[in-house]
Ligand SMILES: CC(=O)SCCNC(=O)CCNC(=O)[C@H](O)C(C)(C)COP(=O)(O)OP(=O)(O)OC[C@H]1O[C@@H](n2cnc3c(N)ncnc32)[C@H](O)[C@@H]1OP(=O)(O)O
């Protein structure tokens with residue numbers, strides 16, 4: 001059976017940049033474009049040249065890509081020719097072989113947002129696309145608000161996209177700009193557009209996730225005949241985001257009828273890079289990766305419940321829709337109060353601890369986990385702390401050092417220049433196995449920094465200042481995330497702190513601390529981190 005070609009168009013660098021809180025630098029854009037190209041995306045929309053200095057600079061030094069690089073802009077304004085529209089000229093001057101212009105297809109928007117006649121708008125679309133084609137560019141027309149426009153006035157919505165198609169647009173992209181359309185409506189309207197004479201091989205779909213249906217809407221459009229999908233990595237995009245390519249790509253390559261019905265530019269082995277590319281974007285944006293993200297999230301293949309873990313160990317197919325390795329992800333069997341002996345034995349085995357099936361210590365570990373979770377601990381997000389608890393119960397946790405005391409002070413004051421200064425200092429005293437004591441002290445030594453990194457950082461620095469023979473083994477530990485929650489420990493409100501760490505070998509681990517006192521909860525998590533590193537990777 002011959003497979004039809006389905007084209008993937010990435011707009012992370014354009015619509016993705018419209019995400020609240022996202023501001024790419026030119027270098028960020030270059031890194032993302034290269035990663036997308038490596039994945040095998042057909043089109044990369046690089047931004048809107050002339051709209052801002054970053055986008056203009058990106059196109060001035062756009063990376064060489066196998067993917068077609070597209071510049072984005074809007075149709076010419078009324079009352080001037082396409083040749084004389086300076087906004088359009090800036091887009092053309094980027095010199096890309098592909099240009100995508102957004103234009104109106106909804107009567108209400110033509111009249112309210114543009115304040116021009118329907119005939120003028122149609123002519124703006126026609127003339128703009130014809131200009132692109134005359135300049136030898138591959139033209140795309142993003143029909144803004146198409147689905148809402150079609151529902152309000154199908155004749156005009158069709159007239160607008162026909163103008164683009166007849167003027168030579170390679171792709172007419174039907175946009176669900178406000179994201180309110182549902183899959184059955186998308187399917188019906190796409191079918192009617194094709195019946196009205198614009199072939200699916202020239203139609204694209206651009207959806208937004210305002211009802212949580214952006215991916216479903218894209219698939220509905222493909223089912224109805226469109227052959228280009230626009231989307232973004234990790235579902236970035238205006239408001240609730242665009243169709244998430246990190247979900248769509250594995251679905252298209254792994255699920256039927258798409259896997260056998262279509263060919264995309266993405267080679268099957270590239271799928272193994274999905275987790276990596278998703279995390280790269282999060283790293284560039286300094287965002288914590290979304291654990292629940294389909295296919296690529298850290299929890300996408302985490303089996304927490306005892307019944308699930310028990311079956312998974314017999315055959316992963318019992319609770320997994322695909323093999324996690326196919327998308328570069330990994331299976332996790334976390335520990336928690338939902339766990340049974342199967343989770344526990346699997347987790348212990350991963351930590352190098354083999355325990356026989358009916359060893360009574362297994363029940364004691366499970367009882368302690370459930371008891372501590374009742375006090376506010378959360379071991380499913382803090383596997384390193386769980387491992388320490390288990391090792392202690394199994395008698396396999398060396399007592400490297402005892403913490404004798406710690407003290408931390410935070411101060412807010414005005415300095416001699418009248419500036420507000422916030423400073424923290426900490427001291428930690430430990431006793432080593434040979435009975436000697438070591439004291440670590442930390443205070444910010446940079447008087448020009450008016451605000452230091454706070455009491456938890458001061459404690460962390462003091463704790464890892466001098467651990468005698470263990471010092472060299474813990475030097476490379478870094479804090480990567482710090483999460484605080486007020487939760488119930490039994491009947492009392494307590495603070496739960498979860499801290500994520502990383503070392504130079506790119507190992508990542510998380511620990512948990514619980515106390516009515518936030519500093520003490522943090523200290524417990526910091527202390528666990530060092531003990532875990534020494535236990536697992538100390539030698
Ligand atoms: C659905 C989408 O996501 S499309 C992508 C939207 N992306 C962006 O807007 C990000 C980049 N945009 C920008 O940097 C700026 O809006 C610019 C540089 C393009 C324009 O800036 P300004 O000239 O200051 O205009 P401003 O942003 O206030 O308003 C947009 C103008 O374009 C007009 N316009 C909007 N869409 C179109 C269109 N498809 N064709 C022609 N004109 C249009 C509006 O009517 C408005 O004109 P007016 O000021 O005469 O009322």
Ligand SMILES: CC(=O)C(=O)O
Nearest residue numbers: 102142144145175177
């Ligand atoms: C073009 C676009 O981004 C939209 O209509 O949502």
